[in-house]
Amino acid sequence: VVNDAFGHPQSVVVLGGTSDIGRAIVGRLVGLRCRTVVLAARDPARLAAAADEAAAAGATAVATVHLDATEPGSARDTVAEAFKAAGGPVDMVLVTVGLLGEPERDERDPDRVGELVTVNFTWPAVAMAEAVERLRAQGSGRLVVLSTVAGVRVRRANFLYGSAKAGLDAMTWGWSEVLRDAPDAAVAVQLVRPGFVHSKMTTGLRPAPFATTPDAVADAVVRGIERGESVTWVPGVLRWAFAVLRLLPPSLWRRLPG
Numbered sequence: 001v002v003n004d005a006f007g008h009p010q011s012v013v014v015l016g017g018t019s020d021i022g023r024a025i026v027g028r029l030v031g032l033r034c035r036t037v038v039l040a041a042r043d044p045a046r047l048a049a050a051a052d053e054a055a056a057a058g059a060t061a062v063a064t065v066h067l068d069a070t071e072p073g074s075a076r077d078t079v080a081e082a083f084k085a086a087g088g089p090v091d092m093v094l095v096t097v098g099l100l101g102e103p104e105r106d107e108r109d110p111d112r113v114g115e116l117v118t119v120n121f122t123w124p125a126v127a128m129a130e131a132v133e134r135l136r137a138q139g140s141g142r143l144v145v146l147s148t149v150a151g152v153r154v155r156r157a158n159f160l161y162g163s164a165k166a167g168l169d170a171m172t173w174g175w176s177e178v179l180r181d182a183p184d185a186a187v188a189v190q191l192v193r194p195g196f197v198h199s200k201m202t203t204g205l206r207p208a209p210f211a212t213t214p215d216a217v218a219d220a221v222v223r224g225i226e227r228g229e230s231v232t233w234v235p236g237v238l239r240w241a242f243a244v245l246r247l248l249p250p251s252l253w254r255r256l257p258g
């Protein structure tokens, strides 16, 4: 594997390649000489636009793969196809697929509850397990997973999304524990916990305190790679804020803004 001396990947697979945060991270990585970019997503037009963007930034091998996160049975094949499309070792797998939904509508619709859990947790869980197997077989690589502070302590306002992300967050932590001790491979896991990010997911929503941008998340992820971080909070102050917030009694927690 050809990570450079700072650990910057030279090939990346993005599961959720049309994500605003994912695109910002790819932009940074390509700027740091990542040359192979494989983007997996559901919408062909947005996927083509994201691929063009990566190529314009300087990626020399750009491929796209179809991803339907409502079908966990497709996750292994999607990951397999993405690794094949990379045409060589994959230095980094980035998991950015996610769905915020519309809380007040979704909580009255059991089918949508299922969809939120599937897209935010079940599909990524299967995909991560497949990706970890493949990274282990390569002997090295990095798994970077977009969690959220909404999963660190669940709030009434977005508890369906938050509880599915809590599962994803916990599972990612579990993988980092497994891989920390794995004798067979040097696979790193980076769990990313942003607060509110201005992206197409949050368009029209009132920003929470410490709201940030996809570019700021991308900078934090790259710094985390350079420092070998296992958990990256964005902005960093949220690490300390949540050290306190997760201990607040429910009567106070439910009254906080955002």
Ligand SMILES: NC(=O)c1ccc[n+]([C@@H]2O[C@H](COP(=O)([O-])OP(=O)(O)OC[C@H]3O[C@@H](n4cnc5c(N)ncnc54)[C@H](OP(=O)(O)O)[C@@H]3O)[C@@H](O)[C@H]2O)c1
Pocket (backbone or CB within 6 Å): 016, 017, 018, 019, 020, 021, 022, 041, 042, 043, 046, 067, 068, 069, 070, 095, 096, 097, 098, 099, 119, 146, 147, 148, 149, 193, 194, 195, 196, 197, 198, 199, 200, 201, 202
């Ligand atoms: N924005 C925030 O405030 C925030 C904060 C913390 C963490 N995060 C997490 O960061 C990640 C990226 O979010 P973002 O802000 O960049 O939002 P985004 O642009 O909406 O990205 C979400 C990604 O998931 C994909 N997706 C959703 N449902 C799918 C489905 N059924 N099948 C296939 N793909 C599907 C989207 O595809 P389309 O492009 O086709 O919609 C897109 O690629 C997510 O995991 C999110 O939970 C976001």
